[in-house]
Structure formats: C-alpha cells, structure tokens
Amino acid sequence: MKERLKAYSLQCLRGERRGLGARLWLAFLTPLSFAYSGGVVLRLGLYRRGWLPPRRLPCRVISVGNLVAGGTGKTPLVEVLARAMHRQGRRVVILLRGYRGRAEGPPTLVSDGSRIQGRPPWVGDEAYLLARNLSGVPVIMGADRYQAGCFAVEEFGAEDVLLDDGFQHLALYRDLDILLIDGANPFGYGYLLPRGTLREPVTSIGRAQVLIVTRADLAGETGFLKQHLRSLNREAPILLACHQPHSLQAVGGEETMGVEALQGTAAMAFSGIADPASFEATLTRLGTKILKHLAFPDHYCFTQKDIEAILEMGRDLKAEMILTTEKDAVRIPDFSMDQEIPIYALKIEFAFLEGQEALEQLLGLTL
Numbered sequence: 600m601k602e603r604l605k606a607y608s609l610q611c612l613r614g615e616r617r618g619l620g621a622r623l624w625l626a627f628l629t630p631l632s633f634a635y636s637g638g639v640v641l642r643l644g645l646y647r648r649g650w651l652p653p654r655r656l657p658c659r660v661i662s663v664g665n666l667v668a669g670g671t672g673k674t675p676l677v678e679v680l681a682r683a684m685h686r687q688g689r690r691v692v693i694l695l696r697g698y699r700g701r702a703e704g705p706p707t708l709v710s711d712g713s714r715i716q717g718r719p720p721w722v723g724d725e726a727y728l729l730a731r732n733l734s735g736v737p738v739i740m741g742a743d744r745y746q747a748g749c750f751a752v753e754e755f756g757a758e759d760v761l762l763d764d765g766f767q768h769l770a771l772y773r774d775l776d777i778l779l780i781d782g783a784n785p786f787g788y789g790y791l792l793p794r795g796t797l798r799e800p801v802t803s804i805g806r807a808q809v810l811i812v813t814r815a816d817l818a819g820e821t822g823f824l825k826q827h828l829r830s831l832n833r834e835a836p837i838l839l840a841c842h843q844p845h846s847l848q849a850v851g852g853e854e855t856m857g858v859e860a861l862q863g864t865a866a867m868a869f870s871g872i873a874d875p876a877s878f879e880a881t882l883t884r885l886g887t888k889i890l891k892h893l894a895f896p897d898h899y900c901f902t903q904k905d906i907e908a909i910l911e912m913g914r915d916l917k918a919e920m921i922l923t924t925e926k927d928a929v930r931i932p933d934f935s936m937d938q939e940i941p942i943y944a945l946k947i948e949f950a951f952l953e954g955q956e957a958l959e960q961l962l963g964l965t966l
Contacts, residue, residue: 602896605793612788612795613876625794632794639791639799646769653772656748659759660773661962664766666803667787667796669873669897671779672813672842674725675949677763681729681736683964684759691759692751693733696768697723697740706741706750720900724929725763731929744771766807767798775961778807780828782818782839783877804831809961814877815839815952836961838954842947844885850928850942858945862886867918869909871899871927878924881945890916901931906942913940 608628611621645651661680665671677693684691697707709715709722710730718727722740730738737755741747744762748771751757762768766778787797804810810828815821825837847856865888870878875894882889893909895901913921921942923931928944951958951966959966 602899606894606896608793609796628794629790632790632792635793636791636800643769643799643803651769653770654745655772656745656752656760658748658752658757659775660748660762660771661759661775661777662762662765662768662773663777663779664762664764664768665779665781666766666798666801667781667784668792668798669781669796671781672840672949673764673779674729675842675947676777676779676811676840677761678729678732679949679966680962680964681733681761683962683966684761685733685735687964689759690756691761692737692739692748692755692757693729693761693763694744694747694751694765695723695726695729695738695740695763696742696744697726706739706743706747708750708754709738709740710736712737712755719930724898724926727929728926729763744768766803775809776807777809777811777958778804778835780804780810780812780824782812782815782821782824785812785818785824801831804828807832807835809838809958810835811838811840811954811958813840813949814842816841817877817880836954836957838958839952841950841952842881843950844881845946845948847922847943848925848928848946850923850931850944851933852941854941856943858885861922864888864919865890865917866920866922867891867893867909867913867916868922869893869895869927870924871895871897871901871930872924873897878945881947882922887922890918899927899930901927903932906931910940910942 610616611625663673663677665673681691681693709717709726712735715730726738726740739747739751748760751760766776786801788795791797810832812821828837844858863886867890868882872878879889879892918940921940923944925944925946955966
C-alpha cells in the first residue's frame with residue numbers, strides 16, 4: 600500500500616496524473632511536507648551548532664550524496680572513484696546503509712574485495728552491484744556508518760572510506776562532501792518529502808565541497824542552473840556529468856552486446872527504479888521501439904511468477920528482446936530463462952562532461 604501511494608504521488612508530481620483527485624492529494628501532502636521540513640531543519644541546526652557533534656574516523660572520508668529522493672547516479676560515481684583509488688594503490692572501502700537489504704544489526708560484510716558474501720534481497724542491490732563490479736574493494740553495509748567505518752579500518756586498514764548516499768548522514772565527519780544534482784529535476788518539485796522529493800532544503804547545497812550536475816545532457820542549457828547553484832554555494836566547483844549507456848548484459852548468462860544492437864529493435868521493458876521514465880527515454884534515444892514498459896515500485900523484488908508473466912507478455916507482443924536495468928537484474932531470481940526472448944540488462948556508466956580536473960585535484964586521483 601505504501602509503495603502504491605508513493606508511486607501515485609510521483610505520478611501526480613510529474614503531471615502524469617491530473618484532475619481534481621491529483622490536486623487534492625498534493626494538497627493533502629503539503630502540511631505533511633511542512634512538518635517533515637521542520638524536523639529536518641531542527642536536526643540540521645543541532646549539527647550546525649555543534650550540539651550533535653559528528654564522530655571522526657582515522658582515515659579520509661568521502662561522501663557521495665544527493666538532495667532528492669531517487670537516483671541521481673550516486674552508485675555509478677562511487678564505483679568510478681573506488682576503481683580509481685584502488686588502481687592508484689589506495690586501500691579504499693565502500694560503506695552503504697543498504698537500502699532495503701535485510702541484514703540488520705552490526706556491520707555486514709557484503710564483499711571482502713575478492714568474494715561476495717550475499718546477494719539481494721539479503722543485501723541491498725546497490726551494495727551487491729558494487730561488490731560484483733569492483734575487484735579488490737571491500738563493500739560494507741550498515742545503518743551506523745561510524746561503526747561500519749571502524750570495522751573497515753580494523754579489518755582492511757582502510758585509508759579512504761567512500762559513503763554511498765552519505766550527504767544526510769551528518770553523524771559521521773567527512774573530509775569531502777560530493778553532492779549530485781539531477782539536471783533534469785534539480786530541486787525536487789520545490790517541496791520536501793512527501794509533497795516533493797527534496798530530502799532537505801536547497802540551502803543545504805551550501806555545505807557541499809563539490810557539486811556535480813548529473814544527466815546534464817538532458818538539462819538543455821545549464822547556464823541558468825549553474826548560476827543558481829553558485830548563488831547557493833560560492834566556492835564548490837560545479838561539474839557536469841551524464842549517465843552513459845555502455846553495454847547489454849544477458850540476464851542469467853554471460854553474453855554481452857554493444858548498445859548499438861538496440862537500434863531498430865522492437866523490445867519490451869520493465870523496471871523497478873525511482874525514475875522509470877528516464878530508463879524508457881534512454882532506450883528510445885538508443886533507437887529502441889518500446890512495445891510496452893512495465894514500471895514496478897522502486898527496489899521491487901521480482902518473483903519467478905513476475906518474470907514468467909513478463910516473458911509471456913513479451914511473447915504476446917512479439918518482442919525481439921526484453922530489457923531492464925542493471926539494478927533490476929540483480930533482483931531477478933535464478934531460474935531457467937526463456938531462450939526464445941532473451942532478457943538483457945542495460946549497463947550505465949558515469950561519464951564526466953565538464954570539470955573532471957577539479958575533482959581529480961581535490962582527491963589526488965586520475966579518474
């Protein structure tokens with residue numbers, strides 16, 4: 600029920616739902632948003648005044664976060680940074696809260712850098728993806744990032760700790776705060792949750808040391824956005840980046856293909872992500888003819904019955920292939936796939952368009 604209400608709210612915010620019902624729903628959410636905002640502002644004030652002092656780890660802490668609920672490319676950027684640090688001989692460990700992972704209590708070791716210890720739904724899909732894609736980089740999941748960071752230092756001698764989605768985790772001191780701004784929807788429809796998608800006021804942009812506008816290729820002219828960001832933060836370098844389609848990976852198999860294979864292909868798509876419209880738009884730009892796109896709730900755990908129904912629908916539509924996201928693919932249960940209609944996951948990479956040198960200089964890395 601909660602997920603259905605969340606999906607309905609997003610449809611209202613995006614203008615996909617119109618009419619009196621949508622307007623009344625948003626009006627109902629407005630006072631809830633103000634109440635949430637009051638709690639957030641109080642918490643920020645307690646940390647700003649030092650009444651809630653953050654704890655420090657004996658290593659460098661770099662946070663990658665965002666201002667809005669939903670995907671802005673945090674995990675792909677963490678992967679880029681971790682790979683660069685490891686390549687240059689740094690002992691780097693990634694810490695995540697592990698959204699919807701079932702592991703609770705003490706820090707959970709998702710990967711020691713060579714062996715993966717668990718997979719969704721026991722661990723979060725972002726944690727599993729990072730563990731699968733990165734060799735030599737431990738991945739730890741835990742709600743208490745300080746406790747997880749101490750574990751990283753004790754067990755792996757961590758010199759650098761990367762916080763995936765750490766901007767709001769003020770309880771842990773960070774040496775560098777990297778804030779991602781969605782170029783397609785930078786300010787969360789103008790309201791904090793649940794009336795909008797902002798997790799804290801836009802004035803919080805001022806505490807970041809690096810600002811990265813993601814999906815800048817979809818933002819059109821970025822000059823006005825950069826000017827507005829500069830008014831909120833006078834010192835942080837402003838970088839531009841995009842989510843670049845990289846390849847197609849067969850779900851349940853080893854086959855990979857270039858994204859050029861999508862040109863002119865009639866395909867069915869399904870996803871369980873925060874912004875399914877962006878996934879569909881990416882497929883369309885790659886030349887895919889989308890016969891149907893099934894949008895499931897964010898972080899949805901697919902069952903065998905779900906996949907069988909998707910495959911049957913694909914056959915009815917005479918789809919040449921079925922497409923999903925890399926994050927969704929890790930939540931598909933293992934079983935024998937229908938070979939008549941293959942399922943492929945679209946892999947996306949984080950790519951800088953402007954300002955990469957400023958981040959490299961701050962980190963002492965070559966990305």
